Amino acid sequence: DSGVTQTPKHLITATGQRVTLRCSPRSGDLSVYWYQQSLDQGLQFLIQYYNGEERAKGNILERFSAQQFPDLHSELNLSSLELGDSALYFCASSVPSKDADTEAFFGQGTRLTVV
Amino acid sequence: GQNIDQPTEMTATEGAIVQINCTYQTSGFNGLFWYQQHAGEAPTFLSYNVLDGLEEKGRFSSFLSRSKGYSYLLLKELQMKDSASYLCAVEGGATNKLIFGTGTLLAVQP
Numbered sequence: 001d002s003g004v005t006q007t008p009k010h011l012i013t014a015t016g017q018r019v020t021l022r023c024s025p026r027s028g029d030l031s032v033y034w035y036q037q038s039l040d041q042g043l044q045f046l047i048q049y050y051n052g053e054e055r056a057k058g059n060i061l062e063r064f065s066a067q068q069f070p071d072l073h074s075e076l077n078l079s080s081l082e083l084g085d086s087a088l089y090f091c092a093s094s095v096p097s098k099d100a101d102t103e104a105f106f107g108q109g110t111r112l113t114v115v
Numbered sequence: 116g117q118n119i120d121q122p123t124e125m126t127a128t129e130g131a132i133v134q135i136n137c138t139y140q141t142s143g144f145n146g147l148f149w150y151q152q153h154a155g156e157a158p159t160f161l162s163y164n165v166l167d168g169l170e171e172k173g174r175f176s177s178f179l180s181r182s183k184g185y186s187y188l189l190l191k192e193l194q195m196k197d198s199a200s201y202l203c204a205v206e207g208g209a210t211n212k213l214i215f216g217t218g219t220l221l222a223v224q225p
Contacts, residue, residue, distance in 0.1 A: 105160070
């Protein structure tokens, strides 16, 4: 158990709908990352938050948005869903530092299926 | 920009040694990670390199050359359970953004 919790584990929804994915980071971790992994694809970096503020953005679509709340949990909102949005969405958390072994810990992911 | 390259697939034999290479070009470099990911599961941390040289952890070792933008993961005494994707990731820039390569799918055969 990495200590990072993602809910829900599975989500099936129709095209055009909107969903919210939730992530609770490890206790004490200030940084939260969101990644998308489509079938047989690598982890695509979407966005990073640090202590409630957006820190870095990757290839995140305008239909997608995220936020990190004062209690450090984060939500990823996906709207106007398309079939191509079907993927595993991973959240990871870390304590950003230049010291060794400050790796990112991943949640088990949310499998989103758009039908 | 960010560019991280790994071979797409590799095959090796149980008990053998395999080396998975990673080359990177990133804006800023704070460290390089290797993760293991079994299909449908979360990536799990294997190793971290911030200085040049070899880091050894049991059957797994990771090497880094910052001047060459190059790393490799060395897996010894391969076991069937080592069949997985191996992801190279670079942490870079002031934001410590963590960018992953597309991963190398390793198949270990009897």
